[in-house]
Amino acid sequence: MVTTRWRRRRRVVLATLLWLVTGTGVATAHSGGLGGSARDPIAVPTWLFLLTGGGVVGVSFLLASFVTDRNLVDAIHDWGRPLPTPGRLVRLVARVGALALFVAVLVTGYLxxxxxxxxxxxxxxxxxxxxxxxxxxxxxxxxxxxLNPVRMLVDPLPSLERAYPDRLGAWPSVAGLLLLVWVEVTTPLADDPRLLATVLVAYTLVTVGGAVVFGPDQWFDRVDPISRALRLYGRLAPLHVADGRLRLRLPGADLPDTVLDGRDDVAFVVTILFVTTYDGFVATGPWAGVARTVVGAGVPSTALYLGAYLVGAALFYLAYRASARLGRHRADTYLTTTYLARRFAPALLPIAAGYHLAHNLGTVLTLGPTLAAVATAPLSPPASPPQLAGLPAWFGGLELACVLVGHLVAVWVAHATAYDVFPSRLQAVRSQYGVTAVMVVYTMLSLWIVAEPYVAPPFIAT
Known part of the structure; x- marks a missing residue:
């Protein structure tokens, strides 16, 4: 009975994700408001394009399965080279510059x-x-x-060092990340500098207050969503600090050894993946059509967007838990589903990074000259700041390549993690079935989102 019920739930989750691939869409409110790069529709049938992308991830899993030498896997992830470490003067100058920039952002927001x-x-x-x-x-x-300017404001302040409630774990950071992205998507932050500066002030006050009450280390390690997200992204990066020295390593080399603490940390990683997607979830043509139809039937637009947001976050988490259960079942192991979810969740970070890069690279290149021109006279900038005239036709392929590379790195990280967890090679391969299936579906979803032209999200001021 339990097995039958589990199989039924798994089919519902996977079917819902497939519906999301074919029936809904995503794009960012702030990118559209800033006039980011527009995309042309792809020149091949969408179904063929999506199946090809999903197939690439599936084939990469099969190829990785042939790498069964544990010593080789360990050698790849242990490789590293020492690099010159920046001195205290460099760090001091960088910190002062970051704090000065933060103050300038607040001042120009209001003035x-x-x-x-x-x-x-x-x-x-x-x-x-x-x-x-x-x-x-x-x-x-x-x-x-x-470089965190808010942390610089907190460090000199006295702290009450109240005991942080262990029962809360990292769940406040999950809620905080969801709240920040919800505000970013549903309010005109890209068009209203005063509102954006007010949000920054509110975030600063909450962060300073929490750090004073519970202590900076507790707050930034367990509660602050921005610090936690960037710290996890840093585990994917090729540069890291070990024993006070800067070292070069292969991208993602630190992820197979990353063991999350519990379900709250797993939920946070999955939320990073989800909000990176939802950051573009409200501005494609199919979603605009659905939104107009539903709102036209009498559903408040706020309820529609919030419902899609919360249901989407829940589906992403349930889909990942389903993949962990499937991996446990196929590997025939005594390890719990929660433990496997904790071990394999870091493999999702390259996917989130690849999508983030694909989604924002065009905007950075297009508006980089604008930022440089405005920075020269922030209180009286040019009436029409310069922008990059247009991106080459092949740039859309580069964005899609970012998505695929992120997924390929994720497949390898999951493979290395499996060989670190399981003594049997067959168990290691079978344990990846669930997470690979989710990666294939998410690859298709991500590629579809990136390829869709931008459409202003209805019922949202952008």
């Missing part, structure tokens, strides 16, 4: 131009930080613990 594309606040947050800096945390290395 500068009110037009989004002419506002240093909007451009720094969405182009410089969200599009560029966040990408640097997984392409190069995570420097947020050093």
């Amino acid at each position: 500068g131009p009110s037009t989004g594309v002419r506002s240093l606040t909007v451009l720094v947050v969405w182009v410089g930080w969200w599009g560029g800096y966040v990408a640097s945390t997984y392409l190069l290395g995570n420097t947020w613990s050093t």
Whole structure:
């Protein structure tokens, strides 16, 4: 009875994800508001394009399965080279610069131009930080613990050091990440510098207050969603610090050894994956059609968007849990589903990184000159700041390649994790069936999203 019920639930989750691939769409409100790069429809049938992308991930799993030498897998992930470590002066200059930039962002948000594309606040947050800096945390290395301006404000303050409730775990960071992205998607932050500056002030006050009450280490390690997300992205990066020294390693080499603490941490990783997708979930043609139909039937637009948001987050988590159960069943192991979910969840991070890069690279390149021009005179920028005239035709293929590369790295990370967890080679291969199936479905979903042309999300001020 339990097995039958589990199989039925698994079919429902996978069927729902397949429906999402074929029937819904995603795009960001702020990218559209900033005038990011538009995409042309792909020149091949959509079904063939999606099946090809999913097939690439499936074939990569089969190829990785032939790598059964544990010593080779370990040698790949243990490879590293020492690099010159930045001195204290470099770090001090970087910290002062980051704090000064944060102050400038707040000041220009209230005193500068009110037009989004002419506002240093909007451009720094969405182009410089969200599009560029966040990408640097997984392409190069995570420097947020050093450059976080809010942490700099917190460190000199006295702390009450109240005991953090262990029962809460990392769930507040899950809720915080969902809240931040919900505000970003459903409010005109890209067009209203005052509103964006107010959100930054509110975030700063909450963060400073929480860090003072519970202590900076507790707050930034367990509660602050931005610090936690960038720290996890940093595990994917080729640069890291070990024993006080900067070292070069292969991208993703640290992920197979990453063991998450519990379901809350698993949910946080899955939420990173989901919100990276939902950041584009409200601005494709099919979603616009569905939204107009549902709202026209009398459903409030806020209820529609919030319902899709929460249901989508739940489906992503349930789908991943289903993949862990399938992996446990196929591997025939005594290890629990929760343990396998904790071990394999870090393999999802390359997928989120690949999609983030694909989704924001065009905006960074197009509006990079705009940011540079506005930065020269933030309070009185040019009336029409320069933008990159247009991206070459092959750029769309580069975006899609970012998605595929992220998934291929994820397949390898899952493979290396399986060989670290299971003593039997057959168990290691079979344990990956579930997570690979989810990766194939998500590959198709991600490619479809990236290939869809931007459509302004209805009923949202962007």
